[in-house]
Amino acid sequence: MDMKKPFLNKACLILPMLAVSATAFAQDAGAGGGAQTFFYDKFFGTFMLALAAVVILAAIGTLYRLLNAMIKVKQIEIYQEKGLEAYLEEAKKPGESLWSRLYKRWTNVVPIEKEQDVLFDHEYDGIRELDNSLPPWWVAMFYITIAFAAVYMSYYHFFGMGAGSKEQYEQEMDQAEKAVAEFRSLQADQINEDNVTALTDEADLSVGQAIFQVNCVACHGANGEGGVGPNMTDQYWINGGGIKNVFKTITYGVPEKGMISWKTQLRSSEIQKVASYILTLQGTNPPNPKEPQGELYQGETDQPAPDSTAVDSGGGVGMN
């Protein structure tokens, strides 16, 4: 009787675990769609069918064992009525805890005392081998992973139900866009290049200075004297001076000049602060200034900023 047990366990194990794995991979970011080919459809179709057949056969086999076991139980009952005491005794055989019985069934190991019965007679340099059977829990785990693979490939590829990398990305972006739009709609008025004003409050300017120190000094110098990027302490501006133009340049960048766009890294309120700070640098005459670039900018006007393709340093007007 003992040796039939593993199959029963297998059935008990496989079914709930299958359910678990099905929900597990639903969260798993899968693949699918995209570049599938005829070859793959066909090959995997066959492969999966074969796999499915194996799984179904295993299931039928398990059910068969289950049925057999139930019949046996019934038989014992019948023998009991007829008073066959030998069977009665065998059926009782109590004493073991549930845990130890489960453990035995799931590991199906031959106890060390009986090891001699399953010891092969060959030896290699003194190494002997036992003929223990495969641990049933291990076998069950193997089947489950195979079933997982079959379900996974079917879900994402053969039936194309799961989202591929690309679709997942699009979904993620859509969701984020909606969430951000909703959040922003609840916020106070947004600052943009049309309504931005220069801040003068000391606290705002010191925040602006801090942002400048972290993000800008690498190219524009510690004191705005310029370096890789232009000098910001003189009155010459490549993309226009004044709060609106500076705000705009920081927000969108000037890629062809190497100025990156900061709108994904700084909030508009932060850009307003750093732009306001930059404007306070005007006329500070720091050491080692870079030569003026761009055009002389006089006061804030309503006119649009000069074209970004304007004169660069080569044609700039020398000042000193």
Place this chain on the structure above:
Amino acid sequence: MANLEQFSYDNTIVKKFAIASVVFGLVGMLVGLWAALELIFPTLNLSIPYTTFGRIRPLHTNAVIFAFVGNGIFMGVYYSLQRLLKTRMASDLLSNFHFWGWQLIILAAAITLPLGITSSHEYAELEWPIDIAIALVWVAFGLNMFLTIFKRRENHLYVAIWFYIATWVTVTVLHIFNNLELPVSLFKSYPVFAGVQDALVQWWYGHNAVAFFLTTPYLGLMYYFLPKAANRPVYSYRLSIIHFWALIFIYIWAGPHHLLYTSLPDWAQSLGTVFSIMLIAPSWGGMLNGLLTLRGAWDRVRQDPVLKFLVVAVTAYGMSTFEGPMLSIKSVNAISHFTDWTIGHVHIGALGWNGFMTFGILYWLIPRIYKTELFSQKMANTHFWIGTLGILFYAIPLYWAGWTQSLMWKQFTPDGFLQYGNFLETVTQLIPMYAMRALGGTLYLTGACIMVYNLLKTAGQGTFVANEAVEAPAREVYVKHKGDHWHKWIERRPIQMLIAALVLILIGGIIEIFPMMLIDDNVPKIATVKPYTPLELEGRDIYIREGCVGCHSQMIRPFRSETERYGEYSKSGEYIYDRPFLWGSKRTGPDLHREGGKYPDSWHYNHMYDPRSMSPGSLMPPYPWLIENDLNTALVPGKIRALRTLGTPYEEGYDTIAIEDLQKQAMKIAESLRKDGIDDEGLENKEIIAVIAYLQRLGTDIKPKAQAGK
């Protein structure tokens, strides 16, 4: 009993490989520690090119994998094979050719890698002449093994030998296919495959280097040394059979799990995922057969340091072979990939499984070939505890670092900004963890030093038995018994076993790789993607030389957190001229696939000269030699010809005017630098110009924006 034949086992070759394994183990660990410290103190390369992180990282991985573990494998195989087959190795000459050849290859690697001579394929960095040498030496090893098997005195091959055979044949296949390359000069070649295809082949190799160099031979060793040391029968012969064949068949498919969410087609990624999941049981079969063999011997595990090392090794194997499949699930991989989680994972394998197994074997085997007892059990126990502590101190901080960095990368503010828009913030955050890791490595290395002392003392108190005399009956013609297990059939037939293993491992490789090569749909073409200019090509080869790929990926995955940070996600069609591909596997610095046009030329110039001047707090070492060195253009025409042969559409005869083009482009970049006040003498001839050209080109083919400096 039939008449006994007298013969002897060759212990000298075992001793040689043991010494090599220990020596290179120390070297490999020391280089690893150095590399780890460079991540905390970026100037630790002492301002010379040869010791920068990018160059010594491959030195560390190669030293540990091929020198420490490699020599460890050969030590264990030469010891166990002779005894399991009851015969001496077939040819002492081949044994020694194998030994000296392998050490010369290691020497060549130790010289060429710091020099920047590299193919940049991870764990296959060595250039083509060394690849050929490896193939020759590997074949000599195989030949020697099979000749020995043929003259065996046992009828059947023990399970350890199945693993040795599968190892040999698979490594042969992997090594050859991943190193198909067209030489340009003695030290430079281009791979036959480009872009996505190159990536797929490389990670088919890379993953199976783990499988068939770090796993299967060590399982073989486990099957010999563990039952010997425990003096217990192997738990289950049937489990050996099932897990052996299942393991080699399934393992080979799992490579694409290194490329999840990359430009590799989804179907190939999914195969990587599902086969990794199916790999759990076959991997654990080995662990079970190891641990359950110890039934009834656990009381001795408490006292015997050898068993302690083996138990921790097998447990570490079990942990990492469960963790690996979990990391192959795409949603987990989206967190782990490109972070230190991966580094922590591989070190559970390397320090725990390979390292501790090697130490256990050394403690068992050295006293035996020196006919003595281990000098100090106490010292071995100390080694065990320091080593175990070292593993924990190594791995836990790196798991922590990986999770921290990944979460920081992905964190958005409610108004839609990256919380940590500056990549550097996510790196400087990790420095305390990196320091803990270096401490873990130091502990582990200290343990290894204690072992060396203990083993030297052991050798000193014993007498080495170069040729161990034994006697055994000759092999009798096998008569089939009734009730023989069906698997016995193939255990008598090494050649059939070799072929069966070969066929099994080819299936997965062929099904994954061939369609990528043959079906155009898998790599959709993009019309705007053009070959690199000669200057960009030179810049790219410098990028490869400096090992930039060790810290910078070139693969933007389709996640909001990546496209916000770096730009449009990467498309497979963008890489078709990339020989080799440079996607990378770890981001210690930011991704560079859309680097082109992001900063001005002069930013790059200053950044290379002193990274911290442009990015305060950066961990990148300075590269002043790029600014001092003149660009060597001697190979340009040859490179263009080689790439043309491989299919890059340069026009015919372009090789003759390539240098002219190169100079023109260099002048332009030099001009743009001069405008920003950088006016070194001969600026246009420097290597930095080529590097800038390459960086400014990156990812711009499908980006409509104008490029800086053009």
